[in-house]
Amino acid sequence: MNFRSDNESPVNAKIMQAIVDANTGFEESYGYDPYTLKLQEEMMQLFGCWCEVVPLTTGTAANSLATALSTPPYGSLFCYTDSHMNADECGAPEFFADGAKLIGVTGENGKINPELLDETLAGTGVHGEHECLPSAISLTQSTEAGTLYSMDELNKFKKIKQKYNLALHMDGSRIANAVASSGTSIADMTWKRGVDLLSFGATKNGAMLAEALIIFNPKIGKEIKRRRKRAGHLISKMRFISAQLLAYINDDLWLDLAKQANDLASEFYQQLKSTHEFIYPVQANEAFLRLNEEKIINLRQQGFAFHIWPGSTDIIRLVFSHCTQSSHVKMLINAIKSIK
Ligand SMILES: Cc1ncc(COP(=O)(O)O)c(C=O)c1O
Structure with a gap:
């Protein structure tokens, strides 16, 4: 994913x-x-x-x-x-x-x-x-x-x-x-x-x-x-x-594809914004989230691939694309919510 x-x-x-x-x-x-x-x-x-x-x-x-x-x-x-x-x-x-x-x-x-x-x-x-x-x-x-x-x-x-x-x-x-x-x-x-x-x-x-x-x-x-x-x-x-x-x-293919990506980023943000720290407002197709190292390792073990932002150990960047599957976003949201 x-x-x-x-x-x-x-x-x-x-x-x-x-x-x-x-x-x-x-x-x-x-x-x-x-x-x-x-x-x-x-x-x-x-x-x-x-x-x-x-x-x-x-x-x-x-x-x-x-x-x-x-x-x-x-x-x-x-x-x-x-x-x-x-x-x-x-x-x-x-x-x-x-x-x-x-x-x-x-x-x-x-x-x-x-x-x-x-x-x-x-x-x-x-x-x-x-x-x-x-x-x-x-x-x-x-x-x-x-x-x-x-x-x-x-x-x-x-x-x-x-x-x-x-x-x-x-x-x-x-x-x-x-x-x-x-x-x-x-x-x-x-x-x-x-x-x-x-x-x-x-x-x-x-x-x-x-x-x-x-x-x-x-x-x-x-x-x-x-x-x-x-x-x-x-x-x-x-x-x-x-x-x-x-x-x-x-x-308008370019706008349709971008909207799909943006909508997924927005859903991710809406679901987690009250419980997690976002480094920047989510306004397009990327989200930067603070998570502790154990949680980062746990997510990776579950098969989620993302970058840890250079220069940090606890900020991850998530990029949503025109091909990102909505089911994968839901799984990611649930995984982040459920890791203690
Ligand atoms: C904001 C921005 N500008 C320019 C580029 C450069 O693109 P390319 O890798 O095709 O040279 C990138 C690539 O990631 C980018 O994120």
Whole structure:
């Protein structure tokens, strides 16, 4: 019974079928195939605006290319201290941005505190050419803590971005969970809140190696084609990535899958919140729960797989995916309730 990661989930059957359906005959390579051209059109429909879609195979590639586009080698990008970009990408964003600096900013519940970010930015500039030039902000939605930036918070970041003339990137590795949970549209959550670049994730939510960088601001995105090639991410058989993304957004499949995962996380939270300590509010498809070591061992012996959060011995992370079975969640709830 897997609660370790949505990355460990299988591929959704409709998306797998889309790969099989795209596997007929020859098609143009490097993004000039009909699937990629159609995806470009459909994404513009989904977002309700002009955008450039860059199909990719990893979220790290999307985040790294976004950093490279938004932050010069002598610039800095502000992100949450424990964000995936800062903590789990082995320096790829800095590498692809030719040595730019990522600066971590903290806050509650896995989110950057906007007031703290404003203060930090207000304090820059005193060292002149000796310090990096503030160039971009990156927000993860939903966050690595399974929480959401509210619309009010996103509006604050939009103002900060405008005040300091910065680019705004969103790491949407789990954007589907965020949109499904909030009930707002993806347009409202992204470009209408000033987002210039979005890492649009699909792999965790049912796809096989399919992500996209969505560029809303053509000025910021203008060097994407060469940046992508130079980074080794211009995919020759792009049709197979684009076909997946087409199936993913078709008929709101992406939202249906995310809602299934979110609903299970929410049920888990509702059943245990009065008796157990949750580290963060459960707002998407992840829950962080404090349990003593004996209970953790006991759960593992019963066949429940999950991560103990790095740096702790008594916090476990449970991830609910589009393929998590409701019966497994019920068994997990009962097991946690019954262990003394
Ligand atoms: C929030 C977040 N962003 C980005 C990524 C990067 O994805 P990938 O492993 O495909 O590079 C992950 C992966 O777990 C993630 O959780």
